[in-house]
Amino acid sequence: MKGWRNDMVKFIGSIMITAAAAMIGFLKVKSLSEHVKALNAVISALEVMRAEILFRLTPLPEIMSQLSRNSDDPISCFFESCAEKLKTETSKPFTAIWNEALSEHPELPFSQEERTVLADLGTVLGRYDPEQQAKAIGLAESRLDRFLKKAEAVRATQGRMYGALGVIIGICIVIVLL
Amino acid sequence: MIKRDGESGFAEIFGILPDSLKRAADNLSWKEKKRIEDIRLRSGRCVSFLFPEGEKSIDGAVVGAGDIEHILEQATKHSVYSAMESMKYGFITIEGGHRIGMCGNAVVKNGEVTGLTKISSLSIRIAREFPGFADTVLKQYEKAGGFQSTLIVAPPGCGKTTLLRDIIRQLSDGAGGVRHRVAVADERGEISAMSGGVAQLDVGGHTDVLYGCPKDRAALMLLKTMNPTIIAMDEITSPADTEAARQIANCGVSLLATCHGSGLSELEKRQTNLLKSGVFQYAVMISSDGRREITIERLAQ
Numbered sequence: 001m002k003g004w005r006n007d008m009v010k011f012i013g014s015i016m017i018t019a020a021a022a023m024i025g026f027l028k029v030k031s032l033s034e035h036v037k038a039l040n041a042v043i044s045a046l047e048v049m050r051a052e053i054l055f056r057l058t059p060l061p062e063i064m065s066q067l068s069r070n071s072d073d074p075i076s077c078f079f080e081s082c083a084e085k086l087k088t089e090t091s092k093p094f095t096a097i098w099n100e101a102l103s104e105h106p107e108l109p110f111s112q113e114e115r116t117v118l119a120d121l122g123t124v125l126g127r128y129d130p131e132q133q134a135k136a137i138g139l140a141e142s143r144l145d146r147f148l149k150k151a152e153a154v155r156a157t158q159g160r161m162y163g164a165l166g167v168i169i170g171i172c173i174v175i176v177l178l
Numbered sequence: 179m180i181k182r183d184g185e186s187g188f189a190e191i192f193g194i195l196p197d198s199l200k201r202a203a204d205n206l207s208w209k210e211k212k213r214i215e216d217i218r219l220r221s222g223r224c225v226s227f228l229f230p231e232g233e234k235s236i237d238g239a240v241v242g243a244g245d246i247e248h249i250l251e252q253a254t255k256h257s258v259y260s261a262m263e264s265m266k267y268g269f270i271t272i273e274g275g276h277r278i279g280m281c282g283n284a285v286v287k288n289g290e291v292t293g294l295t296k297i298s299s300l301s302i303r304i305a306r307e308f309p310g311f312a313d314t315v316l317k318q319y320e321k322a323g324g325f326q327s328t329l330i331v332a333p334p335g336c337g338k339t340t341l342l343r344d345i346i347r348q349l350s351d352g353a354g355g356v357r358h359r360v361a362v363a364d365e366r367g368e369i370s371a372m373s374g375g376v377a378q379l380d381v382g383g384h385t386d387v388l389y390g391c392p393k394d395r396a397a398l399m400l401l402k403t404m405n406p407t408i409i410a411m412d413e414i415t416s417p418a419d420t421e422a423a424r425q426i427a428n429c430g431v432s433l434l435a436t437c438h439g440s441g442l443s444e445l446e447k448r449q450t451n452l453l454k455s456g457v458f459q460y461a462v463m464i465s466s467d468g469r470r471e472i473t474i475e476r477l478a479q
Contacts (some may be wrong), residue, residue, distance in 0.1 A: 053259060057257075057259065057260040057262075057263075058257075058260070059254070059255045059256070059257035059260050060255065060256045060257045061255050061256065061257075086255075086256065090193070090252070091193075091196075091197075091252065093248070093251060093256075094251065094256040097256075125256075126251065126254075126256040126257050126258060126259070127251075127258055127259070128258070128259060129259055129262045129293060130259045130262065132259075133259050
């Protein structure tokens with residue numbers, strides 16, 4: 001009876017260890033997918049911003065509230081912060097508002113380099129003529145697009161690996177412990 | 179709708195000033211703030227305020243290039259690109275109908291000014307409403323049996339647009355017993371201060387405003403589409419504006435317009451055709467001595 005109980009505890013423990021290790025692997029896969037999703041969302045938002053500035057000369061506060069409503073998660077919260085700050089902190093320069101909103105959202109799954117692209121864009125938004133604005137936004141889009149291609153490749157190659165690795169490591173731990 | 183006097187207009191402008199210039203403006207008494215007509219900013223010089231009797235500089239409040247950039251960013255709601263079209267003509271109009279005139283380096287391409295860079299001077303003109311400013315003119319219409327096409331002539335800064343707005347408001351709201359359908363060609367947005375499709379300055383209940391369109395084209399569009407009894411436009415300057423005025427007059431619609439000039443004799447030298455074409459029946463002059471006295475003259479046809 002006691003031996004049967006010990007076997008049950010070992011079996012349940014093994015399952016839990018394997019599941020936990022697999023979960024860690026899947027979380028890593030999820031973070032890779034979220035990175036790709038966030039880059040896609042920000043590039044789409046920049047496309048909208050470029051068109052609004054170039055063809056309709058829409059002022060930035062209006063663009064920010066539009067993007068906060070229509071962008072995909074998780075980038076919509078960033079534009080929401082910008083829109084809110086433009087309403088409440090009217091005397092601040094746009095660059096400061098943009099950078100503050102960026103640093104208020106550390107949960108955005110962007111690398112430091114990707115954040116630098118966005119911060120650089122913040123220094124030119126609102127200034128110059130519509131064509132120059134469109135060029136600057138287009139440049140940011142193409143820089144982010146390169147990061148997106150890289151992130152997609154990483155997801156394709158490492159995504160499956162992390163998933164399998166989690167399960168294998170879990171099984172290895174169980175074998176060692178047994 | 180908020181009635182805009184000098185004080186409330188100043189409060190709106192105050193919001194777009196950088197902190198250093200806000201502190202300088204705070205040195206003025208509320209009586210002075212009410213009387214300010216223009217805020218003048220010249221890069222590297224002290225900020226000054228224009229009163230009817232002249233400019234008053236605030237010692238120590240030197241305007242930096244960053245201050246001018248700050249004002250432009252605030253005035254355009256962080257979107258200078260949205261005002262590029264009017265900046266080509268050296269001005270932007272901000273919420274509340276206040277006009278910011280500017281000087282800097284003009285960018286010229288193919289003989290045409292395409293923009294202004296390195297802005298060095300700003301002249302912020304505070305928009306005001308003086309309900310009743312046009313009473314004298316309206317009385318004249320009553321005597322004459324109704325509205326007749328009128329040209330308001332005065333030098334810059336004497337209140338032409340303010341008078342024009344008050345005449346529009348009173349005619350539109352039925353002063354003299356008739357509610358006129360007034361169509362306004364508001365190219366610069368200074369007459370009505372349109373924002374979000376709503377006029378922020380009172381132009382009357384029966385007034386339609388076409389905002390941001392060149393005056394000559396706007397006047398003809400209004401004539402064809404809005405069935406007005408009166409078309410109003412500010413600052414007839416170019417031959418195209420004069421031609422549009424002539425066409426309107428020949429279509430049975432009355433015209434209300436303003437024009438720069440210190441008097442009729444000066445205007446006659448410059449715009450002989452405009453006065454002698456029979457477009458306008460009345461000329462209204464505003465004195466430039468700060469007292470804003472109005473004189474009305476019937477034009478020879």
